[in-house]
Amino acid sequence: xxxxxxxxxxxxxxxxxxxxxxxxxxxxxxxxxxxxxxxxxxxxxxxxxxxxxxxxxxxxxxxxxxxxxxxxxxxxxxxxxxxxxxxxxxxxxxxxxxxxxxxxxxxxxxxxxxxxxxxxxxxxxxxxxxxxxxxxxxxxxxxxxxxxxxxxxxxxxxxxxxxxxxxxxxxxxxxxxxxxxxxxxxxxxxxxxxxxxxxxxxxxxxxxxxxxxxxxxxxxxxxxxxxxxxxxxxxxxxxxxxxxxxxxxxxxxxxxxxxxxxxxxxxxxxxxxxxx
Numbered sequence: 001x002x003x004x005x006x007x008x009x010x011x012x013x014x015x016x017x018x019x020x021x022x023x024x025x026x027x028x029x030x031x032x033x034x035x036x037x038x039x040x041x042x043x044x045x046x047x048x049x050x051x052x053x054x055x056x057x058x059x060x061x062x063x064x065x066x067x068x069x070x071x072x073x074x075x076x077x078x079x080x081x082x083x084x085x086x087x088x089x090x091x092x093x094x095x096x097x098x099x100x101x102x103x104x105x106x107x108x109x110x111x112x113x114x115x116x117x118x119x120x121x122x123x124x125x126x127x128x129x130x131x132x133x134x135x136x137x138x139x140x141x142x143x144x145x146x147x148x149x150x151x152x153x154x155x156x157x158x159x160x161x162x163x164x165x166x167x168x169x170x171x172x173x174x175x176x177x178x179x180x181x182x183x184x185x186x187x188x189x190x191x192x193x194x195x196x197x198x199x200x201x202x203x204x205x206x207x208x209x210x211x212x213x214x215x216x217x218x219x220x221x222x223x224x225x226x227x228x229x230x231x232x233x234x235x236x237x238x239x240x241x242x243x244x245x246x247x248x249x250x251x252x253x254x255x256x257x258x259x260x261x262x263x264x265x266x267x268x269x270x271x272x273x274x275x276x
Contacts, residue, residue, distance in 0.1 A: 032249040032250055032253075034051045035242060036246040036249070037051055037053060037054045037056070037058065038051070038053055038055060039055055039243060040242060040243050044242065058244060058246075062244055062247045063251065068226075068229065068248060068251055069251075071225060071228075072226050072251060072252075072255065074219075074225055075227070076255060078144055078147070078223075079205045079206075079208040079209040082143075082144045082204065083151075083204045083208065085145075086148055086151045086152055086204050087197065087201055087204070089148075089152060090152055090156045091159060091197070094155075094156050094160040098160045098164045099171075112153045112156050113156075113157045115149070115150075116150055120213050120214065121213065123146075123149055124214075124217055127146055127149070127214075127217075131146070137218055137220070138219060138221075138223055143225070144208075147207065151204045151207055154200075154203065155203075155204055158196065158199070158200045159196060161196070162193045162196025162197065162200070163189060165196075166193060170188060170192070171188055194266055198266035199263075201263070202259065202260070202263055205259060209255070209256065212231065215228045216231070226251075229248070230245070230249070233245065233248060
């Protein structure tokens with residue numbers, strides 16, 4: 001009886017702790033949504049925590065008057081293009097590292113990952129000079145390639161672990177049936193590793209979506225990203241207009257929720273089977 005009571009108390013404490021953490025995580029999102037519907041006087045004043053007004057004019061000013069949707073589209077193009085390119089490059093590389101580990105290849109995954117550990121600022125000057133020489137600065141292609149510097153090492157490392165979790169017996173049986181290594185990769189390995197691929201693609205997309213410094217240096221007027229636009233608007237000489245900053249923040253996180261909704265099943269199945 002005492003063990004049962006103790007177990008209930010521990011469960012309740014864990015639930016309360018998780019609830020507190022969840023509230024801390026969700027409150028900034030809630031504050032941004034509520035503030036996006038308020039006037040500036042309410043935000044800087046002593047307005048209650050719950051919404052008291054619904055000022056839709058903020059969204060009209062941001063998305064129609066200032067064309068904030070153009071920066072959203074730019075970020076979607078860069079993040080999605082970078083994710084597709086990274087997966088196309090890293091899937092064959094991860095398969096080779098997972099299935100053909102010989103000699104120095106055994107340690108290659110670690111050395112690839114060390115590139116991800118360097119601070120982004122260390123790559124800014126070389127990338128800026130290289131892209132300026134190649135006339136890629138201020139272009140979508142340049143931004144997509146720039147984010148590959150950090151996303152390719154992480155993607156190779158994650159996908160290698162996902163492919164290693166697949167039993168070799170399945171692939172060997174497919175080869176005995178006449179499939180080539182490329183056929184095994186496309187018809188056997190990729191479908192079995194789809195949860196790991198989905199989670200890797202999600203992390204790659206989020207990094208390209210959220211990263212600021214590369215976009216600030218390498219983007220141009222026609223390719224300005226959403227994070228750069230948000231930072232430019234917040235750091236004005238007339239002060240921070242919090243109602244518009246909150247509205248832009250809501251516009252920034254909506255595409256993230258859409259992407260999470262699209263890949264949710266693959267990620268949940270990966271957690272259920274221990275593949276993520």
